[in-house]
Amino acid sequence: MSDRPAGSRHPSTELEPSRTRRSAAFAKRALLMELRVYESVWRMIARRPKIAPGAVGFRYHGQVQTILIVFIALSALEIPIVDLIVKRWPPVRIGFLILGIWGVTWMLGLLFAYFTRPHTVGPDGIRVREGMEIDLHVPWEDFASIELKSTRVENEPGKPKIGRVVDEDGDRVCAIRIGSQTNIEVRFEHPLTVRLPGLAPKGGEHRVDAMRFWADEPKELLAAVREHLPAD
Structure with missing residues (x-):
């Protein structure tokens, strides 16, 4: 992975935002997340996952479920202790x-956002999700290929955290990792614009050539994709 030089076909989409703009963006993001908390609780109680008609959902929360449940249990236990x-x-x-x-x-x-906002494969394409914020759409007209490809990224102590968009072998790749890992790669017919949470340079809009993400059942997801592709 290396920084792409100036003049490449994937220029930065935005300069470093001002402090005022950062504050406004943070407030808006916090409000949206607060609303999605209650939406996720409602969807879980009503058993209405965010899956479009005709689409099939695929889990990706296996690696984080236990950790979140432990945090919830500790938080709930803390309430009566502090009350005393x-x-x-x-x-x-x-x-x-x-x-x-x-x-x-x-x-x-x-936690419920992971349950009720799965990846989906349906008539409109593939949707790659992660928790409450990320929902990236890959329409079939932009889709080129999909394959199983396991990757793992480890952030080194003392060095900047690796972002979700990286340059690799001449391509720009968006990686939606779970537990620092991905196991599926989707490539596009042409660079596709994706919007990530937050502001540039790590958030905002990016033009990418491929997307990687994690699915708990990757082979089943690939099989669902093949059902929507035209026969050779």
Whole structure:
């Protein structure tokens, strides 16, 4: 992986944003995530995953499910413990109770987002998702190929964290990793614009030649893709 030189066919889409713009973008992103927490809880209770008519969903949360459940359990256990400590101060007690319930609800919403927003394969193409924020659409007219390809990225201590978009062998690749791993690669007929959470340079819009992501059942996802491709 290397930085692409100036004048390449994948220029940066945006200069470093101002502090004011960053603050506004952060506030908007936080609000959207808060709303999606409650949407995810609703979808889980109503058993209505975000899958378009005619599409099939595929899980990707296997590696993070246990970790999230442990965090939720610890957060829930913390509520009565803190309540016992501050019960002699009613205003403080009420404040911590509200904060604790909100925290558990937020963590449940995050977990439920993995359950109710799966990857999908359907008549309109492939949708690659991750939690509450990422939802990337690959229409069939832009699709070129798909294959099983396992990759793993380790961030080295003291070095900048590797972003979701990287330059590799002359191509620009968007990698939606779960536990630092991907196991499927989709290539496009021509560079496709994807929008990632946050602002440039690591977020925002990027033109990419391929996308990698993780699916818990990659062979089943590939089989579903082949059902939508024209026969040779």
